[in-house]
Amino acid sequence: MPKPVLMRQMPQIAHVDVNCFYASAERAFDPSLEGRPLIVLSNNDGCAVTRSPEAKALGIRTGDPWFKLAPRAKEWGLVARSSNYELYGDISARVMELLGRHSAWLEVYSIDEAFLGVKGRPEELLALGRTMKAEVRRNVGVPVCVGIAPTKTLAKLCNKWAKNNASFGGVCHWEAVPAPVKESLLERLPVDEVWGIAGRLTRRLNALGIFTVLDLVRADPVVIRDKFSVVVMRTVLELRGIPCIPMEEERLGRDQLIFSRSFSTPVTTVDGMRQVLSIYGQQASARLAKHGLQAKVLTAFAATSPFRQHEQAYPSVCLSLPMPTADPLLLTKATHALLPHIRNGLKYAKAGLMLTDLRPTGNQSPLEPFENRHEERGIGPLLEDVSRRFGHGSIGLGHGGIKGGVDWSMKRGMQSPRYTTHWDELPLVKAA
Template sequence: MPVYALADCNSFYASCEKAFNPRLKNRPVVVLSNNDGCVVARSAEAKKLGIPMGAPAFKHEALFKANNVAVFSSNYALYGDMSARVMRTMADMVPACEVYSIDESFLRLDGLPGDMIAFCGEIRERVRRWTGIPLSIGIGETKTLAKAANRLAKKGGGIFDLRGPGVDEWLARLDVEDVWGVGPRYAKLLRSRCIRTALDLKRADRVWIRKHMTVQGLQTVLELSGKPCIPIEHAPPPKKAICCSRSFGAYVRNLEGLREAVASYATRAAEKLRGQDSVCSIVQVFIRTNPFKPEHRQHAELVQATLPVATDYTPDLLRAAMGILERLFREGHAYQKAGVLLAGIEPKGSRQLSLIAPQPKDEAKRGKAMAVLDAANRRYGRGSLAYAAGGIEPEWGMKREKLSPAYTTRWDQLLEVRA
């Protein structure tokens, strides 16, 4: 019988900040969204203060100050690197591991000798000792049951085994909207049919579920019944579209500022494209003003360009994005956000070549140049080697006034130990 586990990092962003700063032990910690806008992560201590997820930071400054809450800007380089360390640590201990999100991973545990709860305790301890990140682990006979078990683990001692007798008793305590794969729309539909808990869903008519919730809904019901339908994915499937966009730290009113922003986003999107060994044939660029400022002149528009040959070469993508931006920009507007989306994505090794479009003669040189660029940024930190088109310390850059150091990805920001 297969045995699955879902390992979830507790309050991941906040835990990353605590891992490198002993002064934060037992202290409330919150992490803010882009441009230091809203709360996107809370430590256990912050949750006890009643700080809601998504709360605008400026509305809670008095609460933060009164309760000595440590407030941080989102440090995505740190969180991404710490996630990779946690996932590698777990992958070394189990037969199979699927990275589900930045802070979650599915594990296959069947075939391992001994007590599963004790083994999961060893996983938690090694991850805590090697990375400083706390874990909750749920165990089940399917991925859906492991996901449900993880919710119970967070409320208990950090590990919960949802197998054997008593499964239905626990499923009866789980609201149907908390079942993996059931979103708000389906939850509303199910409740209208008096299907209110995970146990109700498990016992629901499968013909009706298949008709109204498609094959995926039927798989969820079968998984709640202990029948595995969703296997471990050893490698995530390549993305069919790659988007990079941000709200600006300050309004951008000139074309030069927008050029820098769009160039920066196109460069990052190209890096992601190469990261999955793909090429793209469509480049989209959008810009928009602030829709919540009716006193401002409004403009929101997206334009796309089709490339003659699918590519992953950053200069080609930059050239296309800049051409689109020239058509989009309007004088006299205060722009708040821009973005670049790459589509028409296909594997680099099987891309379709055009018979009439010119083929790049220096394809090998281009590939080597991009490999050097990506390797330098992996080794020394993203942005260490960048295109000048993206600007240097631009005024539009994301507001991150409470940013912690890049403890693990920048040589000049490593922690120093004095003995």
């Protein structure tokens, strides 16, 4: 009797995305926001960066300035919240940890989305998607949608369908969708809905008669490669179900780290900028230490407002550090190289640091004459530990530790409590 042939289950990719992440994180701890139009504002309460479905229904667009929306907020019942990055970061970590229980192959793609490697029959994968959706909602309190397909590009497309088509119930598996329905959905979607297709590339594709996702699927990959690039050809192949973009289990090997903020009140003096750069240098050090990285090149920059036509300045300096480092003393001292280029009296609206040539900590030990005694003493980890226990601003080095008078920090007049990371801001529950 011949042995039964076992069909090999090909790996699939699940794309999980939190719906309207910032707004959903706000609602997780404030049920009174459910069903109400809600927006989360950018730095300094500038403009809308996240809109709830109710806010979108009012015609509010991403990037609409708050000062234009505020006069009609009461009339619309519109609620605005300042960005609360600590809360969002913690909610994100909880979501990712929960998703990681369902796959040993997890790629955190951004603060609100992740790819997972999964295997199973179509009905099993649909059940898995529904399980992940239900568990994140129940345990973290935020809604997600799930797209499952043979490739990353298709998985993101399935997620989009799941989010915008109620018939999917928030979970869409490519292989469970009938062929005629697939074709209809692809034909209705404009080509710029595809991951990685936007802007000028869309216009160039339109010029070739490629207006919908279905048009792109039917395009000749070789012609696309010759007229555009290998990257766009890979997108076409991915849309045909041929995996071309691999999973990355770790995305910390980044090329650069940028730490930049706009000021709520302009900085007009060299001394003021010295304090800004000192604080940024130490915060950038903490960010490097958190990811186990060191930097070899530091760029510091500042800028006046682009709307002040008669007094614009964009000074910057780029330094090669003596050795790869995450030490707050060395980084802070390096940032001060920008100070000779700062002019007293000019109204600087922004400053920042860019760290490049990043390397894993301890990847290469320096020769003894070049060892950094500050890193040997663990000053950076000590500062981070104190800040974590007693809050940001509780300790600092030099001008970065000056208390009082810091009126340039970001304006967040409508920020909700940091419910999950600060004891004195924990939510209170009262029994009836």
